[in-house]
Amino acid sequence: MKSGTAQRISRRPALAAATSIALVVFAADQAVKWLVESSMRLGESIVLIPGVLSLTYIHNEGGAFGILSESPRILMVGSLVAVAVVLWMLLAEAPSRLTVAACGLILGGAAGNLADRLATGRVTDYVHFSFWYIFNAADAAIVLGVAMLLLAAFRSRERG
DSSP, rough: OOTTTOBOHHHHHHHHHHHHHHHHHHHHHHHHHHHHHHOOOOEEOOOETTTTEEOOOOEEOOGGTTTTTTHHHHHHHHHHHHHHHHHHHHHHHHBBEEEEEEHHHHHHHHHHHHHHHHHHSSEEEEEEEHHHHTHHHHHHHHHHHHHHHHHHHHHHHOOO
């Protein structure tokens, strides 16, 4: 393998690795949501780092930042489309390790929030930085995964 070339993984191991990452993200997200829901009152906030970070229990019927709260079907369809695109990325060609990890994070996060929406019509959010919206682990995994996909695309374009 040439120096600087992204190491590629064949389709089957890539899908298995991404699925493993997705399952870990999904399980962690659901466990933390369960802990928050079972130990806090809706609207309750616990300061973790004064002026910076709190654990704040809210329900979000919308998507990121509460958008589309009046359109739950669009959110569900969007989640399913995102999952389909990520699966296509894993199966279309042998992806890089970075792409596999990114896809696993996105799949796990999307599955965590989709499971909430299907079960209750809303998502539990709890991470609250004083300078940002309240979000959850699934949201963080999706954002990190998208950032990693952008990095992978940038690296691929740089080599191409």
